[in-house]
Amino acid sequence: MSNNLCGLLSATFHEAGCEHLVELIHQRDAHARRRLASIDVAVYAADGAALHQATLDPRLDVIDLAALVAGIPSPPRRVLVTFDARYDERIFPYRPHHYGYVHRRGGRGAPLYYAVSAVLGGVPDRIGATNINNFESYLFMPKTAAGTHSVLLGNVARFAPSPIEVITYHGRTRSSSAVTLAPKTHAEIDLPAERDGGRLERVEVKSAFRVASYIVGRRAESEELVLFDHLFTYAR
Amino acid sequence: MTDMLAGVPDSLLLCYCTKLTVGDLRAACRRDDWPPAGKERTGKLCTGCLGDLNYLLRQLAAEPR
Numbered sequence: 001m002s003n004n005l006c007g008l009l010s011a012t013f014h015e016a017g018c019e020h021l022v023e024l025i026h027q028r029d030a031h032a033r034r035r036l037a038s039i040d041v042a043v044y045a046a047d048g049a050a051l052h053q054a055t056l057d058p059r060l061d062v063i064d065l066a067a068l069v070a071g072i073p074s075p076p077r078r079v080l081v082t083f084d085a086r087y088d089e090r091i092f093p094y095r096p097h098h099y100g101y102v103h104r105r106g107g108r109g110a111p112l113y114y115a116v117s118a119v120l121g122g123v124p125d126r127i128g129a130t131n132i133n134n135f136e137s138y139l140f141m142p143k144t145a146a147g148t149h150s151v152l153l154g155n156v157a158r159f160a161p162s163p164i165e166v167i168t169y170h171g172r173t174r175s176s177s178a179v180t181l182a183p184k185t186h187a188e189i190d191l192p193a194e195r196d197g198g199r200l201e202r203v204e205v206k207s208a209f210r211v212a213s214y215i216v217g218r219r220a221e222s223e224e225l226v227l228f229d230h231l232f233t234y235a236r
Numbered sequence: 237m238t239d240m241l242a243g244v245p246d247s248l249l250l251c252y253c254t255k256l257t258v259g260d261l262r263a264a265c266r267r268d269d270w271p272p273a274g275k276e277r278t279g280k281l282c283t284g285c286l287g288d289l290n291y292l293l294r295q296l297a298a299e300p301r
Contacts, residue, residue: 007252009284120284121252134283158248160287209279209286 005037005086009120010098011212012065013152013186014043015078018225019103020065022083022116024056026097035059036096037086043069044080044154048184051079065100080154080186080212083116095122104224109145112228119156119212136231137204138215146227147220148193151205153179154186154212164207166191171198181211188216205231241295250288253281258292265296 014020025034036058043052051072056063069075087096095118103111140149155162166189167176173196179187193200205213217227246259256278264270270293271278279286 007249007255009252119282121282156284157287158244159291162287210282210284 004088006089006092006095007121008085008087008095008118009156010083010085010116010118011154011156012081012083012100012116013078013154013212013214014065014069014081015225016069016075017105018066019101019105019111020069021062021101022065023062023099023101024058024060024083024085024096026099034091034096037088039086040084041068042082042084043072043075044082044184044186045076046078046080046186048182050184051075078152078186078188080156080184082119082156100228102225102228104222107222107224109219109224109226112225114214114228115230117212117214117230119210133233134207134210135204136213136233137202138229138231139202140200142199144217144227145219146217148218148223149191149200149203149227150216150218151189151191151203151231152186152212152214152216153181153189153205153207155181155183156212157183157209159183160209162207162209162211164205164211167204167206168192168195168200169202169204170195170200172196173198186212203231241292250292251275251278251281251285253285254278261289261292262296265293 039056039058041054041056045051069079083098098116100114100116101111153164161180161182163180165176165178168191191200191203213231215229215231218225244258248258250256250258254275254277256275264272279289
């Protein structure tokens with residue numbers, strides 16, 4: 001394989017009971033010339049154990065992530081999934097994007113369509129995305145369909161643990177919690193809806209280096225996902 | 237010190253932004269020439285490899301030259 005190929009490693013989370021499709025190539029063209037050079041998928045348990053690794057056909061448009069995970073013997077309730085792509089920057093002058101579609105089977109809510117978080121690569125300076133990306137934040141609407149919120153965090157590094165601080169703002173109350181994730185491990189950090197009488201207004205995630213992070217909202221009674229989105233890079 | 241690195245292939249892509257491989261890093265450390273020309277922004281762009289880069293630099297700096 002050419003040494004001139006660019007790399008992009010994206011990551012998402014899959015939970016049991018969900019339909020979950022991932023578009024490997026979001027930017028299709030009429031002649032279907034936009035193909036990745038290669039793409040590998042890997043699935044990890046919360047403790048970092050590698051559950052599945054495979055090379056995908058880069059001609060695939062969409063993979064059924066739920067079916068892939070269902071093929072793993074006794075899969076855990078939630079897994080971290082990485083997509084390790086190589087691409088020619090002449091074909092993807094910006095960078096390729098993977099997009100996900102997730103919906104609780106039999107759920108009453110709308111399906112969620114989201115951009116799979118690009119964790120490693122993508123040459124941010126080439127695309128103008130030069131904000132510090134290991135400080136991220138998310139602002140919550142005053143009214144939300146979610147009964148509970150959390151952040152999902154995953155460390156895709158090969159060797160290095162990542163200390164991560166999760167800071168919440170409820171009105172004037174600032175609280176923080178810390179977690180250290182070993183390579184390929186992940187964790188869900190619950191965000192209280194209220195604290196000291198104030199509602200959850202903002203969350204910040206600060207890590208030593210970029211990690212996979214998603215903000216998650218669930219219905220209180222059914223835990224159905226109603227929000228699954230990336231955080232935003234911190235900028236003053 | 238470098239037992240953990242013994243099985244790591246030189247071809248492993250370390251920095252996805254500057255295309256630095258573990259082999260490139262090993263060679264640069266052997267030459268005492270870090271960062272090599274054109275790879276100065278390793279770890280500073282998407283920052284995702286920064287932890288691994290610092291870990292490997294510490295490990296490789298301890299290798300006999």
